[in-house]
Amino acid sequence: MSDTEHLSVQQATDLVDAAFRAASVPAPVARSVAVALVTAEAEGQVGHGFSRVEDYIAQVRSGKIAANAEVSTHLAGTTSLLVDAGHGFAYPALDRAIEEGGHLALKHGCATMGIYRSHHCGALSIQVERLARKGLVAIMVANAPASMAPWGGNEPIFGTNPIAFAAPRGETDPLVIDLSLSKVARGKIMNARKSGKPIPEGWALDRNGQPTTDPVAALEGTMVPIGEAKGTALALMVEILSTVMVGAARSTEASSFFSADGPPPAVGQFLIAMKPMDQSGFEGRLQQMLEEIAAMEGARVPGTRRIATRKMAEKGGLDVPLHYIQAIRAIIADGT
């Protein structure tokens, strides 16, 4: 295993924050991005954590991410909030969407929030959980560069197009569901390519639509969806909500979230926030349902591991791979 350095969540956040500020990212934006990345890392979602810092900063430097972008919001209706991320980071736009859209939902019963000209939004779980902590039931979807074909086809049209859901539980941590509509995360195939290992059959198809265990052929081909035609039907739903609904680039139009080259990805995110309609029964009956699942042999409540992992990190700190820390310290040293 590679060497690691042990940091508290606070130290890790301050370090990432300092790296973005060293790259001339305005302080409030740097803070928003650092909090999102370190929270994802603390949840064990390492594909949305430290591993992104260098790529993000390269994109700030090349101008692909407009770090100085002002987020602007516009009411398309009483309860319909459009958020222009201005080709900047997704996180400050999500902060605004959750703040203003959450307020609308609490006031009116429900609200929808659409973000366009946006970028990689990291772990959706974190965003829906924030709405749930305001007492709201929340759904979030997002698109990403195309990697999944409609069922039966060979050409990528959809991203791995995640769906996240959260529900408030009073004093208890919210229930949080977060899943992509591909069988496995694309990052797993990227890791296999890096380490030169084959991937299990059933993860991906080559460019001719044939099953492959070669990660290079897989990355040139398409990801296998969950649930065959049903999975790609859900991916189409997510694609519509997060792109044409809000005026964002489609997955086929979006540039890479990793490379510093090319135009901004301009992807979209879409959120729905809703007050529980049955105010008196909601909390107790949800609690009962989740307790039944937790008590069932072999079953577990989705998301519990993720929140437990984060709480452990908040208490005991994080082991961060040393090469990430060194790269971040080099960025900070460069900028000072």
Next chain:
Amino acid sequence: MSDTEHLSVQQATDLVDAAFRAASVPAPVARSVAVALVTAEAEGQVGHGFSRVEDYIAQVRSGKIAANAEVSTHLAGTTSLLVDAGHGFAYPALDRAIEEGGHLALKHGCATMGIYRSHHCGALSIQVERLARKGLVAIMVANAPASMAPWGGNEPIFGTNPIAFAAPRGETDPLVIDLSLSKVARGKIMNARKSGKPIPEGWALDRNGQPTTDPVAALEGTMVPIGEAKGTALALMVEILSTVMVGAARSTEASSFFSADGPPPAVGQFLIAMKPMDQSGFEGRLQQMLEEIAAMEGARVPGTRRIATRKMAEKGGLDVPLHYIQAIRAIIADGT
């Protein structure tokens, strides 16, 4: 093949309508139910069509369906509509939810509609399509008597918990997606039991959580979800939205949609209606996306077969199994 009788959609609707009126169902309710059942039949969704008429009428006669129930609505917020189906049929409650909730969404940008004390809601595709024909993007979920376990568990907690989605396409028929979160419809296993045939492996588990090809063991066990743990996470989302969110019975609490015995199922339905936020780009860009899918070899746009089948029936009529027609005529003869 069994004998059939050829009827126009209008004749079929009038016949089913007459059967419900003969069973003392008030005329507007009979009409709403007949339209929903015959539309499902015309779409080829025969599990939600003629096959339900006798079961519904037996439940009206036993008092399990309160056919005289007055649907009442209540605003839980500016854009949050609660609909009490009063233990009657789901369809008149859906009519109200779509009429009033559709109006709210068009006025304010989005609206949510929750129906409780409801019954079997048939094909969700029909309901979301109606919202799309008003120019709204729509999502609908519903629960049903428990038949699916959380991933890894053996006890049914969820129904097959469908998700439907529709998007308007101007002059073209809306895009409509409608899928259950089980690998196959439970009706397919019921049909296998009736005909004494084994079912393919992968459809269902026995009560010990083992794969089974015996339809009897399958009906005593649980349905296999799409996408393993991801499918049951989505089923949990649907369960929360359609039950504890709106004050409806959970899938574990719901009585059968088929048997005339027991208390009302009291299940729930939940709908979200949303105006496209990017008014200028939405329609053209959606059209472009769907054309790309339709043009791709091996792929197809979800729901196109269903709408084409219905249009064919609207033009050329329906072949209805004779035993259904005979049973319906007997009900009408009894009631007159």
